[in-house]
Amino acid sequence: MLLKGTKVFLTGGSRGIGKAAVFELVKQGADVAFTYVNSEKGAIDTVDQAKKINPDVTMRYYQLDVRNSKQVNEVAEKAIADMGTIDVVVNNAGILRDNLIYHMSDEEWDDVIDTHLTGTFHVCRAFLEEFLYNKAGKFINISSICHVGSAGQANYSAAKAGIIGFSKALAKEYGYKNIYANVIVPGYFKTELTDANASEMIVDQFVRLSMLQREGQPHEFGKAIVFLASELSSFVNGDVLYVTGGLDTIPPKDEKRKKKK
Numbered sequence: 470m471l472l473k474g475t476k477v478f479l480t481g482g483s484r485g486i487g488k489a490a491v492f493e494l495v496k497q498g499a500d501v502a503f504t505y506v507n508s509e510k511g512a513i514d515t516v517d518q519a520k521k522i523n524p525d526v527t528m529r530y531y532q533l534d535v536r537n538s539k540q541v542n543e544v545a546e547k548a549i550a551d552m553g554t555i556d557v558v559v560n561n562a563g564i565l566r567d568n569l570i571y572h573m574s575d576e577e578w579d580d581v582i583d584t585h586l587t588g589t590f591h592v593c594r595a596f597l598e599e600f601l602y603n604k605a606g607k608f609i610n611i612s613s614i615c616h617v618g619s620a621g622q623a624n625y626s627a628a629k630a631g632i633i634g635f636s637k638a639l640a641k642e643y644g645y646k647n648i649y650a651n652v653i654v655p656g657y658f659k660t661e662l663t664d665a666n667a668s669e670m671i672v673d674q675f676v677r678l679s680m681l682q683r684e685g686q687p688h689e690f691g692k693a694i695v696f697l698a699s700e701l702s703s704f705v706n707g708d709v710l711y712v713t714g715g716l717d718t719i720p721p722k723d724e725k726r727k728k729k730k
């Protein structure tokens with residue numbers, strides 16, 4: 470097992486690719502603390518399924534809105550106390566509020582920037598003290614192929630590009646102290662997030678543009694998390710790992726995203 474005894478904190482483990490990552494982590498022996506914001510049922514289900522995969526691991530889950538820095542600090546402190554320490558932090562929580570720029574409200578812009586970019590900053594800052602004390606730690610921050618700019622998703626594109634810059638700065642500030650900050654750029658994975666926001670036509674385009682000619686399976690995202698959390702990636706820092714099946718462009722504007730005023 471690659472991660473036996475490694476203690477991981479992951480945001481957004483109640484569904485989607487975050488949930489799949491929890492399963493891959495426990496498969497490799499990691500103890501996992503994860504968060505949800507609304508779906509407590511989803512969080513309980515994650516624990517139940519993870520315990521079936523590996524009954525020997527320790528698991529905790531917490532309600533957390535990553536936009537709220539006070540809550541983030543409290544949950545980080547609690548997770549460190551409950552787990553003994555935290556070795557790896559995964560910033561995965563995310564939302565979409567798509568609209569064309571002309572029609573985008575302040576709320577749609579702020580919700581997405583606050584959840585992805587500011588949330589990632591809040592969570593990394595909250596665990597830095599523990600990592601510095603341990604003289605070790607790994608941040609894995611989740612961007613998106615949309616960081617290159619996706620029509621109808623300016624808020625999301627900006628946040629996901631920002632996560633790359635933020636993570637590289639983090640690695641430059643603390644890499645020499647044995648603290649890692651890497652980014653995963655996922656391609657297209659079928660989850661509630663993508664299901665609710667992409668038409669069949671867009672999904673089909675994503676598939677056709679990928680070199681593997683298919684969507685990613687959530688467990689394949691989980692395996693990339695395992696790689697960056699483990700010793701296998703000991704010389705990978707400030708880097709960006711693409712887990713896209715070879716998708717290097719995104720489909721043009723989806724007609725469904727056009728909203729009339």
Ligand SMILES: NC(=O)c1ccc[n+]([C@@H]2O[C@H](COP(=O)([O-])OP(=O)(O)OC[C@H]3O[C@@H](n4cnc5c(N)ncnc54)[C@H](OP(=O)(O)O)[C@@H]3O)[C@@H](O)[C@H]2O)c1
Nearest residue numbers: 481483485486505506507508534535562563613658660662
């Ligand atoms: N799926 C893809 O193809 C894809 C591609 C590129 C990037 N990504 C990125 O991968 C991450 C996960 O995506 P997904 O598709 O798995 O999404 P998802 O199925 O919608 O799950 C989102 C997760 O984030 C949590 N969350 C949402 N808002 C939050 C907040 N303010 N504070 C804390 N947690 C919050 C949700 O908790 P609740 O369940 O409690 O609501 C849920 O656990 C996101 O960062 C997304 O941008 C996904």
